[in-house]
Amino acid sequence: MFMGEYNHTVDAKGRLIIPSKFRESLGETFVVTKGMDGCLFVYDNQEWKLFEEKLKTLPLTNKEARKFVRFFLAGAAEVEVDKQGRILLPLGLREYAGLEKDVVLIGVGGRVEIWSRERYEAAAAYEDMDEIAEHMSELGLGI
Numbered sequence: 001m002f003m004g005e006y007n008h009t010v011d012a013k014g015r016l017i018i019p020s021k022f023r024e025s026l027g028e029t030f031v032v033t034k035g036m037d038g039c040l041f042v043y044d045n046q047e048w049k050l051f052e053e054k055l056k057t058l059p060l061t062n063k064e065a066r067k068f069v070r071f072f073l074a075g076a077a078e079v080e081v082d083k084q085g086r087i088l089l090p091l092g093l094r095e096y097a098g099l100e101k102d103v104v105l106i107g108v109g110g111r112v113e114i115w116s117r118e119r120y121e122a123a124a125a126y127e128d129m130d131e132i133a134e135h136m137s138e139l140g141l142g143i
Contacts, residue, residue, distance in 0.1 A: 002107030007117070010099050015086040019105060022112050023081060032093060033076035038119050040089075040097045041072075042112035089114075 006019040018026065022042075031048040035041035043051060055072065058065035075096065079087040089099065102117035115123070 001109055002112050003109075004107045006105045008103055008105060009101050010089065010094065010103055014089050014091060014094055015082075016089055016099075016103065016114070017084070017086050018081060020085065022105065022107065023085060026081075026112070029078055029080045031076055032079050032087070032089065032114070033072050034093065034096050035113055037123055038097060038115075039123075040093055040099075040114040042114060043110070047110050 002022060002025065004019075004021060006022075008017050008019070010016050026042065026044045030045060031043045033041050033043075051072075055069045058069060060066060075090075075092055077090045077093065079089070081087055094100075097114060098116040098119055099114065100116065104115045104117055104120040106113050106115070106120075
């Protein structure tokens with residue numbers, strides 16, 4: 001299970017250091033793809049295979065399902081950790097997530113998210129958590 005928040009930078013060549021706590025679980029190679037809310041999702045190979053299997057069950061006859069599958073698979077890239085603990089983020093993924101220099105990596109259970117610092121700070125405003133908690137309770141998640 002991934003958890004925690006780490007601040008790093010993307011260098012001029014598009015390389016990003018993956019925190020050692022995350023590398024331990026991700027392994028030497030893993031998948032990075034477009035995520036929701038303008039960030040990138042990072043999956044270890046086992047979680048990625050499970051996610052792919054779920055995507056395969058979506059009906060091809062449903063236009064939204066096709067678009068959903070396309071969103072996650074078209075930009076997905078398998079990346080490899082180098083000896084310095086870095087990965088090379090493909091340009092298309094960096095552009096999608098607005099990753100220029102300062103980034104935040106967060107663990108959110110079964111995946112890691114990579115955010116531009118600016119987008120993360122905007123998304124991490126939690127003034128409405130009481131209201132959100134009520135909705136989560138309606139979904140069966142009691143605190």
